Amino acid sequence: MTMRFRIVKAALVELLGDAAAGRFTVVGYQSKGQAAEEVTDSRRTVQVFYTSGEFPPSGGSISGPVKHGLTFRIDLTVGSASKGDLTAINDPTSTPAQVAAAMEGFQTSAALADKSFDDLFEIVYQIVMDARNIDIGLDPGEVSSRWIGSVEKSEPFARGEYIVIGGMLEFTCIVSEDLVGDEGLPADQVDGAVLVDIETHTPPDTEEADPAPAGVRGGD
Amino acid sequence: MNLREQAEADLSVTLEDSDSGFGLPVELIGPDGTVYTGLTGQVLYDSTGTTDAGLPIVVHKPVVTLRRNSLARVPLPTDSPKWMCRIPITPDRQGELVTYQVEEPLESGGTFGFIRLYLTRAEQCS
Numbered sequence A: 001m002t003m004r005f006r007i008v009k010a011a012l013v014e015l016l017g018d019a020a021a022g023r024f025t026v027v028g029y030q031s032k033g034q035a036a037e038e039v040t041d042s043r044r045t046v047q048v049f050y051t052s053g054e055f056p057p058s059g060g061s062i063s064g065p066v067k068h069g070l071t072f073r074i075d076l077t078v079g080s081a082s083k084g085d086l087t088a089i090n091d092p093t094s095t096p097a098q099v100a101a102a103m104e105g106f107q108t109s110a111a112l113a114d115k116s117f118d119d120l121f122e123i124v125y126q127i128v129m130d131a132r133n134i135d136i137g138l139d140p141g142e143v144s145s146r147w148i149g150s151v152e153k154s155e156p157f158a159r160g161e162y163i164v165i166g167g168m169l170e171f172t173c174i175v176s177e178d179l180v181g182d183e184g185l186p187a188d189q190v191d192g193a194v195l196v197d198i199e200t201h202t203p204p205d206t207e208e209a210d211p212a213p214a215g216v217r218g219g220d
Numbered sequence B: 001m002n003l004r005e006q007a008e009a010d011l012s013v014t015l016e017d018s019d020s021g022f023g024l025p026v027e028l029i030g031p032d033g034t035v036y037t038g039l040t041g042q043v044l045y046d047s048t049g050t051t052d053a054g055l056p057i058v059v060h061k062p063v064v065t066l067r068r069n070s071l072a073r074v075p076l077p078t079d080s081p082k083w084m085c086r087i088p089i090t091p092d093r094q095g096e097l098v099t100y101q102v103e104e105p106l107e108s109g110g111t112f113g114f115i116r117l118y119l120t121r122a123e124q125c126s
Helices: A004-020 A086-090 A096-104 A109-129 B003-014
Strands: A025-027 A045-054 A066-080 A082-084 A144-153 A163-177 B024-029 B035-044 B056-058 B063-067 B084-088 B097-101 B107-109 B114-118 B120-124
Touching: A004 A025, A004 A045, A004 A066, A004 A109, A004 A163, A066 A109, A082 A109, A086 A096, A086 B097, A086 B120, A109 A144, A109 A163, B003 B063, B024 B063
Parallel strands: A025 A045, A082 B120
Antiparallel strands: A045 A066, A066 A163, A144 A163, B024 B035, B024 B084, B035 B063, B063 B114, B084 B097, B097 B120, B107 B114
8 A cells, every 4th residue: 555645746746747837847756866958948857855744643543543743845946158149249240249249138147047037937836836736636634734835046056168057845734644554565376277285184083084085175 | 597487487388388288279359259269277077076965066167277378368367358268179289179158266376377267168058
């Protein structure tokens, strides 16, 4: 049986993925690291992963269900280059005045990345906190108290041909977990006919063999 | 000539020798749109780091080091708009030059005679 915190995580990833519409990429785990090029512009990433949980003691502690206060981290990572009319700058026929004008209009990567982060945060927040998504796509009542309690934007990553800004949202909710124990590993499956021989048992105080030997012979 | 002056003169070899040294062609574009070609300098790449949120990020850090005495106009931090720079991104001296913006504060190795530019990739806006 799958615990509900994993079902909630999957639902959150699906909710964000379905609403992304090419504006960002959803990753359902903590990645090992990313190249700056992987997070620029609309490739900016939203990483969703379960980060902690709380289980307040309750009467259901023997056989369940128990309350599980979930905390998910939603990491936002954006990147950007500087942007402008590069064509005019690289055109060998452009006059110095034309080149200077194009350079004047160039937007710095820092400004673009800052705007991109704010934009991404707004999109993700509105998706998750939308009243229509109060159950995060699950059946009504499966999740309660869903909330984004904080957002944090980090300092731009120092130096580099792309500027990268990271940040995170803290998403919390409460679910009820059943206590069913661990199922262990599934038994090996055997295909085809099974032949079972059962030895007859003669009680120690009699010498007679069982007139009706027990046994099962499988069909062909 | 004292050692410091000798070290500055040696930059013609350590920074600018592209025939037998590590020098690569560099072009600078000044705030007034003037393109300075025929320069040679050191182009180096570094990479990796971690964001404040703890996410490992691999980002290349192109750095250009030029001899100040070879520049008709030396970039200043107060120049506006920001300078732009074209450098090769392969070891090929004849290779294509890619345009970058000098968005970050430059380092002025004044008494050693060099200037160091930290580059940001420039892209065509859609």
